[in-house]
Amino acid sequence: MSDQLDLAPATDLLTSQEYFVNMGPQHPSTHGVLRLVLTIDGEIIRKVEPHIGYIHRSIEKMCEKDTYRQIVHLTDRMDYLSCHINNEAVCLAVEQALQIEVPERVKVIRTIVDELTRLASHQLWWGVMGMDLGAITSFLYGFRDREMINDIFEETCGARLTMNYNVPGGLMFDIHPNFQKRTKDFVEHFKTKLPEYDQLLSDNPIFRARTEGIGYMSKEDAIAYGVTGPSGRASGFACDVRKRHPYGMYSQVEFKEILMTDGDCFARYKARILEMWESLRIIEQLIDNIPEGEFQAPTKQVIKLPKGEFYQRVETARGDFGVYIISDGNKSPYRLKFRSPGFSNLFVLDLVARGSKLADLVAIMSTFDYVMPDIDR
Amino acid sequence: MYDFTALVQSIGNFLHGQFSPGVATALEWTLVILVYLALYAILGLVLVYVERRVCAFFQLRLGPNRVGWAGTAQTVADALKLLLKEPVTVNKADKLLFNLAPFIITLAALTVISLVPFAKGLQAFDINIGLLFIVAVSSIGVVGILLAGWSSNNKYALIGAMRSGAQIVSYELSVGLSLLTMVLLTGTLQLSTIIETQANGWWIFKGHVPAVIAFFLYITASIAEINRGPFDLPEAESELTAGFHTEYSGLKFAFFFLAEFVNMFTVAAIATTVFLGGWMPFHIGDWAGFNAVMDFVPPILWFLLKVSAVIFLMMWFKWTFPRLRIDQLLKLEWKYLMPLNLMNLVFTAILVYLGWHG
Numbered sequence: 001m002s003d004q005l006d007l008a009p010a011t012d013l014l015t016s017q018e019y020f021v022n023m024g025p026q027h028p029s030t031h032g033v034l035r036l037v038l039t040i041d042g043e044i045i046r047k048v049e050p051h052i053g054y055i056h057r058s059i060e061k062m063c064e065k066d067t068y069r070q071i072v073h074l075t076d077r078m079d080y081l082s083c084h085i086n087n088e089a090v091c092l093a094v095e096q097a098l099q100i101e102v103p104e105r106v107k108v109i110r111t112i113v114d115e116l117t118r119l120a121s122h123q124l125w126w127g128v129m130g131m132d133l134g135a136i137t138s139f140l141y142g143f144r145d146r147e148m149i150n151d152i153f154e155e156t157c158g159a160r161l162t163m164n165y166n167v168p169g170g171l172m173f174d175i176h177p178n179f180q181k182r183t184k185d186f187v188e189h190f191k192t193k194l195p196e197y198d199q200l201l202s203d204n205p206i207f208r209a210r211t212e213g214i215g216y217m218s219k220e221d222a223i224a225y226g227v228t229g230p231s232g233r234a235s236g237f238a239c240d241v242r243k244r245h246p247y248g249m250y251s252q253v254e255f256k257e258i259l260m261t262d263g264d265c266f267a268r269y270k271a272r273i274l275e276m277w278e279s280l281r282i283i284e285q286l287i288d289n290i291p292e293g294e295f296q297a298p299t300k301q302v303i304k305l306p307k308g309e310f311y312q313r314v315e316t317a318r319g320d321f322g323v324y325i326i327s328d329g330n331k332s333p334y335r336l337k338f339r340s341p342g343f344s345n346l347f348v349l350d351l352v353a354r355g356s357k358l359a360d361l362v363a364i365m366s367t368f369d370y371v372m373p374d375i376d377r
Numbered sequence: 378m379y380d381f382t383a384l385v386q387s388i389g390n391f392l393h394g395q396f397s398p399g400v401a402t403a404l405e406w407t408l409v410i411l412v413y414l415a416l417y418a419i420l421g422l423v424l425v426y427v428e429r430r431v432c433a434f435f436q437l438r439l440g441p442n443r444v445g446w447a448g449t450a451q452t453v454a455d456a457l458k459l460l461l462k463e464p465v466t467v468n469k470a471d472k473l474l475f476n477l478a479p480f481i482i483t484l485a486a487l488t489v490i491s492l493v494p495f496a497k498g499l500q501a502f503d504i505n506i507g508l509l510f511i512v513a514v515s516s517i518g519v520v521g522i523l524l525a526g527w528s529s530n531n532k533y534a535l536i537g538a539m540r541s542g543a544q545i546v547s548y549e550l551s552v553g554l555s556l557l558t559m560v561l562l563t564g565t566l567q568l569s570t571i572i573e574t575q576a577n578g579w580w581i582f583k584g585h586v587p588a589v590i591a592f593f594l595y596i597t598a599s600i601a602e603i604n605r606g607p608f609d610l611p612e613a614e615s616e617l618t619a620g621f622h623t624e625y626s627g628l629k630f631a632f633f634f635l636a637e638f639v640n641m642f643t644v645a646a647i648a649t650t651v652f653l654g655g656w657m658p659f660h661i662g663d664w665a666g667f668n669a670v671m672d673f674v675p676p677i678l679w680f681l682l683k684v685s686a687v688i689f690l691m692m693w694f695k696w697t698f699p700r701l702r703i704d705q706l707l708k709l710e711w712k713y714l715m716p717l718n719l720m721n722l723v724f725t726a727i728l729v730y731l732g733w734h735g
Contacts (some may be wrong), residue, residue: 019532028618029616043536043540043703043704130699134606134607134609134698134699134700135697135699136436136696137432137435137436137696137697140436140438141436141437144437200697201699204698206607206698206700207699209701209702209705210699210700357702359610359616359700359703360702362616
């Protein structure tokens with residue numbers, strides 16, 4: 001790692017000159033409209049300055065004049081790959097404030113769909129990760145399996161990406177009669193395909209060379225910068241909200257919190273792959289045990305939160321997502337703040353990428369799994 | 378059977394009988410140029426189609442399958458579209474070099490392909506330093522890439538061009554050395570003679586271990602030399618958008634694109650010629666009947682079959698492997714391929730000195 005962080009200017013024999021490169025906002029591997037101003041010495045990165053805001057839609061401000069039922073729909077448009085989990089955060093916050101006890105059935109279904117969402121997000125990430133490193137085939141393999149999850153969602157609630165399946169107090173609809181069978185089919189299918197992911201990328205020597213020892217982030221840095229999710233856990237930061245502050249059914253199912261100590265790109269990659277196995281385990285435990293009951297707790301037509309402050313954390317596919325609501329007793333919040341995992345994960349990029357090559361930056365960005373609308377909001 | 382020498386000779390005789398020597402030579406040249414230009418374009422179109430289909434099947438897709446029979450006219454449609462596009466020149470680009478670069482690349486690709494022996498007698502130039510000429514001319518292409526990157530007034534293009542320079546200059550060595558190994562075995566640089574030496578067995582079979590090693594080294598190094606994946610760093614689209622040809626559009630982009638595919642054909646053709654017996658049919662020892670049947674297949678088909686096999690191998694690599702990093706790429710060449718090549722060369726020299734080669 002020492003050569004990675006060697007920042008001494010190259011002044012011997014040939015004089016070299018640092019120069020700027022604008023990476024983005026239109027660039028194939030910034031995954032949206034992120035602009036990075038890179039200071040480069042040849043191929044070596046000296047400084048990374050992320051410039052954000054290209055897809056800022058002032059969602060937090062919009063929330064201040066929307067009702068709580070409407071706010072749920074806005075959260076879809078932040079981290080669109082974890083949309084269901086974002087929805088749930090707002091719903092949980094509202095339920096916590098109103099002290100609504102949601103039916104057991106809702107909790108189980110929410111948890112299953114959460115994990116399916118996480119799987120879909122990780123599948124997309126895996127495909128894109130391969131593509132960023134030049135193995136374009138993995139992209140379509142990832143999409144093949146993600147398609148099955150999207151089909152399940154479509155049958156359940158009519159939408160494939162921005163689902164809006166959660167409402168304060170429960171779910172918008174009950175599950176489709178096929179839901180359990182199709183989910184089980186998917187789990188069986190994906191259990192045979194996940195080893196294929198390892199064959200195609202994880203065990204490939206070129207892939208290993210491109211990720212092992214690249215982009216090291218220590219546990220201290222992860223904590224200092226608030227890097228959560230699989231990226232943080234790959235550095236050994238035990239930050240899984242599902243374990244620390246369980247919601248839904250997470251306190252009653254068995255799953256491992258994936259912790260790694262390497263903190264490099266490959267650890268972050270491996271953490272997500274292993275997390276997919278854990279998600280499958282959670283789904284398997286729950287899918288046959290969906291209790292009968294209502295799919296919604298009775299709520300008032302117009303939801304008014306009591307005066308006070310409410311905070312709810314959930315674990316999205318990218319990390320610790322928080323909703324902070326200050327209510328003055330009206331039907332819309334006085335102030336609402338989202339703690340998006342991507343934002344913290346982005347600003348550690350400079351620290352991690354300094355001293356590595358231009359091609360490594362792409363690998364590093366890939367393993368942090370940025371979703372720009374989540375960062376800009 | 379199937380000897381094209383007489384046909385080519387008779388065309389030459391006919392032209393020389395009808396016209397004065399100067400005019401006849403000029404006509405011959407024109408004929409050759411026209412044939413090769415057509416071949417160049419057709420090869421490009423066919424290979425682009427094949428690549429898209431092959432990669433589609435690797436990726437659980439269908440690929441182009443609507444325009445024409447099974448999508449065969451798709452590349453023609455795309456070529457027409459590229460012809461009609463506006464040629465954009467970047468502000469403050471070096472106009473002369475910017476426009477010159479695609480031609481240099483095309484020139485290099487076109488010159489090399491003219492030495493490829495398609496069948497007995499079906500070869501434009503059969504010069505006695507064939508292999509040397511190929512190695513020399515194919516490296517002119519890097520000048521085009523460097524010019525394209527330099528003149529584009531774009532940092533991504535410049536980085537791509539600089540990478541390309543380092544890469545091609547390094548891998549040139551391995552290509553040259555692995556071919557040199559084969560020159561030791563064959564004892565000649567002339568492509569037609571190299572094929573003649575394989576009448577009793579292809580070099581990959583009768584050349585013992587050195588030929589097999591040289592074959593794999595040649596394939597690896599030449600994939601790197603023609604900038605194909607997993608060594609496509611000069612145009613690594615996830616890092617450099619499109620590398621050295623970022624700023625090119627329309628026909629000029631098409632030139633780069635075509636040259637890449639024709640280079641792939643050339644590399645496969647040279648591998649076929651040197652290692653896989655060129656247009657020689659596949660024979661097994663003294664199975665007279667089997668050999669007779671094999672002889673019945675026209676040599677040009679044999680040649681194209683072998684070339685397709687090598688091209689398929691290269692496409693397989695490209696659509697499976699991730700891309701290397703520039704320092705890993707150079708390390709691979711200078712620390713592994715080069716020493717291996719040199720050892721292989723010395724080993725072969727000893728074999729040849731002892732007279733143990735085929």
